[in-house]
Amino acid sequence: MLKAGRKAFPGWPDTVLAQVPQLPFQCPACRIRNVPDRASVQRVATVSSVPALIVSGTFDVKTGPSWAKDVARDLSRSTAVQIPGIGHRVVPQSPCAQRVLASFHASPTAPDTDCVDGLEPEPFTIIPK
Incomplete structure (x- = not known):
C-alpha cells in the first residue's frame, strides 16, 4: 500500500x-x-439495547449533532446529549460533558445530564487588528 x-x-x-x-x-x-x-458493510446501522452515551457538540463540523439523533434511533437504551458551542472533541473541551461521561459510567441507564440544561455557547470575540 x-x-x-x-x-x-x-x-x-x-x-x-x-x-x-x-x-x-x-x-x-x-x-x-x-x-x-x-460502504455496504460500514454504513449498516448498529441496532442495540446496550446502554450507550452519545455526546455531540453543536459546532461539530465533522460529525454533526444531527448524526447523533440518527444513531440514537437504533440504540434503544441510549442517552444523547448535545453540548452547545463545542466542536468535534467534546469531552476534552467541556467540564459538563466530562461530568455526564463519569455519570454514565456510574449509571449507564440513567446518567445525570442536568449540567447540560442552561448551557450556552461562549460569545464570539472579535479581536481588533
Whole structure:
C-alpha cells in the first residue's frame, strides 16, 4: 500500500501515506491502492439495547449533532446529549460533558445530564487588528 501511495502521491510524506484513508477527499487514494469498497458493510446501522452515551457538540463540523439523533434511533437504551458551542472533541473541551461521561459510567441507564440544561455557547470575540 505504501509503495502504491508513493507512486500516486510522490510529494506526500510516508507518515501520511501509511495511514488508512478516513476522509472523503482521500477516496482517490483508495482507488489507486485497490482498497475494496466496504460502504455496504460500514454504513449498516448498529441496532442495540446496550446502554450507550452519545455526546455531540453543536459546532461539530465533522460529525454533526444531527448524526447523533440518527444513531440514537437504533440504540434503544441510549442517552444523547448535545453540548452547545463545542466542536468535534467534546469531552476534552467541556467540564459538563466530562461530568455526564463519569455519570454514565456510574449509571449507564440513567446518567445525570442536568449540567447540560442552561448551557450556552461562549460569545464570539472579535479581536481588533
